[in-house]
Amino acid sequence: MKFAGYNVQYGVGLDGRYDLDRIARAVEAADIIALQEVTRNFARNGYDDMVAGLEARLPRHFSAYHAPVDILLNMEERDGRVIQHRLNFGNMILSRYPILSTRGLMLPRSRTYDRLNLQRSALEAVIAAPGGPIRVYSVHLDHVSPEERMAQIDCLKRWFQAVPAEGVAVTGAADFGMADTPAPEDYVALGDFNLQPETPDYECLFGQKDPYYGRVPRRSFPVDAHAHLGKRPAGSYSWEGPSGAGERLLLDYALVSPTLAGRLQDAFIDTTSRGSDHFPLWVELA
Numbered sequence: 308m309k310f311a312g313y314n315v316q317y318g319v320g321l322d323g324r325y326d327l328d329r330i331a332r333a334v335e336a337a338d339i340i341a342l343q344e345v346t347r348n349f350a351r352n353g354y355d356d357m358v359a360g361l362e363a364r365l366p367r368h369f370s371a372y373h374a375p376v377d378i379l380l381n382m383e384e385r386d387g388r389v390i391q392h393r394l395n396f397g398n399m400i401l402s403r404y405p406i407l408s409t410r411g412l413m414l415p416r417s418r419t420y421d422r423l424n425l426q427r428s429a430l431e432a433v434i435a436a437p438g439g440p441i442r443v444y445s446v447h448l449d450h451v452s453p454e455e456r457m458a459q460i461d462c463l464k465r466w467f468q469a470v471p472a473e474g475v476a477v478t479g480a481a482d483f484g485m486a487d488t489p490a491p492e493d494y495v496a497l498g499d500f501n502l503q504p505e506t507p508d509y510e511c512l513f514g515q516k517d518p519y520y521g522r523v524p525r526r527s528f529p530v531d532a533h534a535h536l537g538k539r540p541a542g543s544y545s546w547e548g549p550s551g552a553g554e555r556l557l558l559d560y561a562l563v564s565p566t567l568a569g570r571l572q573d574a575f576i577d578t579t580s581r582g583s584d585h586f587p588l589w590v591e592l593a
Contacts, residue, residue, distance in 0.1 A: 308436060308592045312448070312497025312561055313336035314546075316587035321584055325352040327454060329363035333580040333587050338567055339434065340365075340401040341445035341497040344583075345372065347395040350379055358399065368401035374515045375428035375575075398430040398445035398498070407433045407440065408488040409478040412466055414448070414459040422451050427459060429466070429496070433475050433488055434463030440489035442470060445497030456502055464512070467494055467529060467564065495592075496529065496562040499585060503557055504539075512562075518558045529562035532590045533574040545576050546585050562592040 311334040316324045344482060347356045358372045359372045374397030382391045387537040400406070414427040430445040446463065447453040474490045481487065502508040516527040524530050533539045539557075548554030580587050 308339070308438070309337045309341045310341070310443075310495055310497060310561065310590045310592070311587050311592075312341045312445070313580075313587040314342075314343040314499040314559060314583060315357075316583040316585060317345050317349050317447060318350045318355070318582065320350060320582045321547060325355070326359045327355070327357065327364065329580070329582040332359060333577065333582055335365060337589070338403045339436075339443055339495070340368070340399075341430075341443060342399040342401070343445060343447040343499050345397060345399040348392055348443040349394055349396065356505050358395075360465065361399065361401065365401055368403055369406045370401045371406050371409040371432050373397050373409070373428060373430040375411065375413060375426040377384070388415060396425065396427060397429045398447055400430055400432045400443055402432065402434050402443070404437070405435045407435055409433075409520060410476050412462075414462055415455070416449065416459075417452075417455060419451065424449065424451055424455075428499075429463060431466070431475065433491070433584060439493075440491045442475075442491055442494035444494065444496035444498070446496050446500065448498075448500045448502070450501040453502070453506070453508045455501070456508045460508065460512045461516070462530070463496070464527065466525065467496070470494075478493065492564060493566050494529075494562075494564045494568065495590070497588065498560070499558055500560050501558050504534075510526075524565035524568050526565055528565075528573075530565055530568045532563050532571055533576075533588070535568060536571055536574050538574040543576060544578070544586075549584055559585055559588050561588055563590070567592060 374395035376396035378394045410431045412429045544555035545559035570593045577587045
């Protein structure tokens with residue numbers, strides 16, 4: 308089962324060109340896709356509806372979308388009805404397998420005054436995968452403040468661990484003659500975490516290394532798939548600066564629950580894709 312995570316930067320590549328076809332081509336081989344910075348009505352990509360565009364280009368995938376940023380742009384009256392035009396900026400999940408339930412999980416934030424600070428979120432989808440139900444998250448963390456990222460990480464880790472006890476979008480559905488949605492322990496989270504390896508916020512997410520044992524998988528921390536498989540050579544990067552000066556950083560990660568660590572088969576970052584300032588990251592599970 309192949310997973311791809313991709314911050315698509317509203318579909319605009321390093322060449323400054325908006326091209327939804329190359330975004331879709333970059334991830335179409337994946338069974339489950341987690342995207343960030345998917346927009347509707349955004350000026351920088353000609354006010355396109357990326358959600359509808361991606362659904363049309365990946366017609367064999369189920370889809371879910373959640374926009375933590377939802378802003379009124381303008382309105383008009385047409386045939387006696389008020390029509391509103393809204394900017395949406397958020398996360399998307401596409402899956403070859405049925406999406407049983409979804410939730411948009413809002414992450415904590417604090418107000419800024421001289422730097423843009425967007426409301427961040429994680430989109431959760433429970434997917435009926437061939438090996439059994441699995442939770443998948445499309446995640447986008449704050450890009451300005453390590454302290455804010457660590458608060459968001461603390462929320463994420465609580466959600467990751469709490470689902471088997473708390474359930475997902477609905478519980479007790481028998482009251483309405485419906486089957487309960489599964490609340491599996493297994494999860495995969497992909498996204499733009501806006502942190503770099505072995506920084507304090509990275510350690511907040513994955514735990515500190517023991518001098519002798521390294522990072523031992525434990526229930527309270529997810530597993531960094533690329534690091535766990537030894538697929539992160541020196542100089543790895545997932546983002547490239549737009550200036551052309553060669554600035555490169557590793558900001559995107561694939562996380563799996565410790566219960567899935569033994570099923571990890573492969574992981575890599577596709578730095579040949581040019582549809583965004585980020586690059587798709589891939590993970591394969593047995």
